[in-house]
Amino acid sequence: MENERDLHKDFFMKSRPINQRTKLLIVTxxxxxxxxxxxxxxxxIAIPREKILILFAIYAIPxxxxxxxxxxxxxxxxCSKYYRPIIVVSTALGGCSIASILDYxxxxxxxxxxxxxxxxxxxELYQKAIHxxxxxxxxxxxxANMLPVPFYPFKFLSFTSNYPFIRYxxxxxxxxxxxxxxxxxxxxxxxxxxxxxxSLVFLFMSPMLFKKIHSWWQSRKAPALSNTGKESNVYxxxxxxxxx
Numbered sequence: 001m002e003n004e005r006d007l008h009k010d011f012f013m014k015s016r017p018i019n020q021r022t023k024l025l026i027v028t029x030x031x032x033x034x035x036x037x038x039x040x041x042x043x044x045i046a047i048p049r050e051k052i053l054i055l056f057a058i059y060a061i062p063x064x065x066x067x068x069x070x071x072x073x074x075x076x077x078x079c080s081k082y083y084r085p086i087i088v089v090s091t092a093l094g095g096c097s098i099a100s101i102l103d104y105x106x107x108x109x110x111x112x113x114x115x116x117x118x119x120x121x122x123x124e125l126y127q128k129a130i131h132x133x134x135x136x137x138x139x140x141x142x143x144a145n146m147l148p149v150p151f152y153p154f155k156f157l158s159f160t161s162n163y164p165f166i167r168y169x170x171x172x173x174x175x176x177x178x179x180x181x182x183x184x185x186x187x188x189x190x191x192x193x194x195x196x197x198x199s200l201v202f203l204f205m206s207p208m209l210f211k212k213i214h215s216w217w218q219s220r221k222a223p224a225l226s227n228t229g230k231e232s233n234v235y236x237x238x239x240x241x242x243x244x
Contacts, residue, residue: 029105036061036098052082053091060095065102067152074200076180080187088184093173100169107159117160126160133157138171145175 040058044051056079063070072092080088110116120126133140137158144154158168 026106026109029102032098032102032105052079053087056088057091057095060092061099061102064096064099066107071201072180073148073183074197076183077187077192077200078194078197080184081191085181085184085188088187089177089180092180092184093176096172096176097169100172103155104159104165104168107155111156111160120160129153130157130161134161137161137163138167141168141171142175145172146179148179 036058040054044054047054056075059070059075060072062068063072063075076088076092079091133154141154141158144151157163
């Protein structure tokens, strides 16, 4: 009985600081969101002639936040039709930096909470990934940001391995700058028509759309397949397989 009481006490003594820190980070998260919303709205009203750049800056935040399905590349191409590449790249990197701060405030306490971390920490795949990631973390992050590959696995590894946020942020800026500058210079030089840019949006989002449509179609087919053939009474089926 005393052992159970001690375990119960230890549980709450360990979880209380985590909960307090989590609440503080969540409050900070929503405070940053509110400041961004107020600032963006004020700039949009005060400088209407720069509305394209302001809207692009706002869009750049959710396009880098969490596991985003909003592609930034078509937006860079579109904005570069009206602004010089360095302005477009600076705006995109600013949104990327803000999104990374929001990621850190939200994901670090969430992923490192003992109830969530215990679900993946001992998995063989995670152990292998974190082993190779820790050999050259800055180079891996920089290369992942430079290439058009899904970044959320590397974000997950960074936030669950206590990688310093300053180095994480530096790898984002260093890796994405040449990638975004190349896109912005291309858009500035070619001045692509809007239908081409919209086609690129559909192209980038097509894997997600196809997956959603496929899941919806499978869910529609499942009831139809279950109703075909001989009807069976579920109560006639054994609940457990017979014991050996």
